[in-house]
Amino acid sequence: MFPADMPDDRDVDLIVVGAGPAGMAAATVAAEAGAKVILLDEQGLAGGQIYRDVERVAEVRGDLLGPDYVAGRELTKRLATPGLTHIRNAAVWMVELGYRVTYSVGQTSYLVQAPHLILASGAIERPMPLPGWTLPGVMTAGAAQILIKQSGLALKRSVLVGSGPLLYLVASQLTRAGTPPIALLETQTRSDFLVSLRHVVGALRDWRYLVKG
Amino acid sequence: MKIDSRFLELTPSKGVEFDFDGQTVCAPDGANLAAALLAAGVSSLRWNAVSGSPRGAYCLMGACFECLVKIDGVSVRACQQTVKAGMLVTRLNHPQGGEHVSS
Numbered sequence: 001m002f003p004a005d006m007p008d009d010r011d012v013d014l015i016v017v018g019a020g021p022a023g024m025a026a027a028t029v030a031a032e033a034g035a036k037v038i039l040l041d042e043q044g045l046a047g048g049q050i051y052r053d054v055e056r057v058a059e060v061r062g063d064l065l066g067p068d069y070v071a072g073r074e075l076t077k078r079l080a081t082p083g084l085t086h087i088r089n090a091a092v093w094m095v096e097l098g099y100r101v102t103y104s105v106g107q108t109s110y111l112v113q114a115p116h117l118i119l120a121s122g123a124i125e126r127p128m129p130l131p132g133w134t135l136p137g138v139m140t141a142g143a144a145q146i147l148i149k150q151s152g153l154a155l156k157r158s159v160l161v162g163s164g165p166l167l168y169l170v171a172s173q174l175t176r177a178g179t180p181p182i183a184l185l186e187t188q189t190r191s192d193f194l195v196s197l198r199h200v201v202g203a204l205r206d207w208r209y210l211v212k213g
Numbered sequence: 214m215k216i217d218s219r220f221l222e223l224t225p226s227k228g229v230e231f232d233f234d235g236q237t238v239c240a241p242d243g244a245n246l247a248a249a250l251l252a253a254g255v256s257s258l259r260w261n262a263v264s265g266s267p268r269g270a271y272c273l274m275g276a277c278f279e280c281l282v283k284i285d286g287v288s289v290r291a292c293q294q295t296v297k298a299g300m301l302v303t304r305l306n307h308p309q310g311g312e313h314v315s316s
């Protein structure tokens with residue numbers, strides 16, 4: 001079965017899976033170069049997790065989420081490029097040689113085919129299992145941020161546990177939202193820190209990223 | 214029974230009502246279902262079929278399947294669903310005396 005809004009699905013040059021920053025950029029660049037592109041995404045609005053719902057949310061909470069988030073609108077705008085079809089709420093569940101890509105929207109499945117396929121399905125942070133990690137109310141830092149971005153819900157009296165820049169970003173956004181975490185438990189040990197010191201010179205070479213962090 | 218929300222609502226609004234395990238929950242029209250339930254004070258969205266332990270929304274990006282619920286009889290991830298007026302949401306493996314919902 002083919003989606004009704006596709007005139008001829010067999011005549012597609014490229015299928016991109018995932019409408020986050022990478023998928024949107026790949027689909028747009030290809031379409032601007034004249035390729036016929038199908039962009040499949042599981043969410044209702046483009047943006048992935050980084051730019052989650054940015055088209056709708058940038059105006060409402062752009063100040064809280066910061067200029068790096070709002071900048072995502074530049075990418076979502078370009079999805080209107082002719083030749084690019086963005087299919088929303090599409091869960092891709094099979095890829096076969098060809099490439100034949102099967103996906104579902106609601107309870108209906110569809111098949112599209114193209115000689116080129118780009119998987120930009122994104123990432124999830126690596127959780128740190130410890131007793132109690134499946135208790136309701138425990139969630140990933142990404143989940144806490146998705147709640148702020150998409151739904152305007154900021155965790156009250158949270159404890160953030162782990163390491164890495166996302167945790168600090170969530171802490172600063174919760175603080176800006178007026179509900180700072182009770183504690184941020186950094187799990188990086190002193191020896192982790194010492195081991196990573198040898199990368200300092202390399203890190204300084206890309207100082208813009210450091211400043212952003 | 215009113216439960217203190219564990220969330221600060223940055224732009225509070227209520228619009229539509231839906232049925233959640235026999236109770237009425239009020240949420241903004243078009244809200245994310247998992248988020249709407251969290252805002253309503255529900256944290257347990259299902260009970261593990263083997264151990265019976267409660268589970269809640271964990272990744273909110275469709276990857277972990279911990280927020281599986283039934284909408285009008287079909288199993289779906291709550292975090293991938295949009296609230297619609299009158300929808301019927303039930304929890305899987307609900308034990309006796311589950312959580313109460315505030316709205």
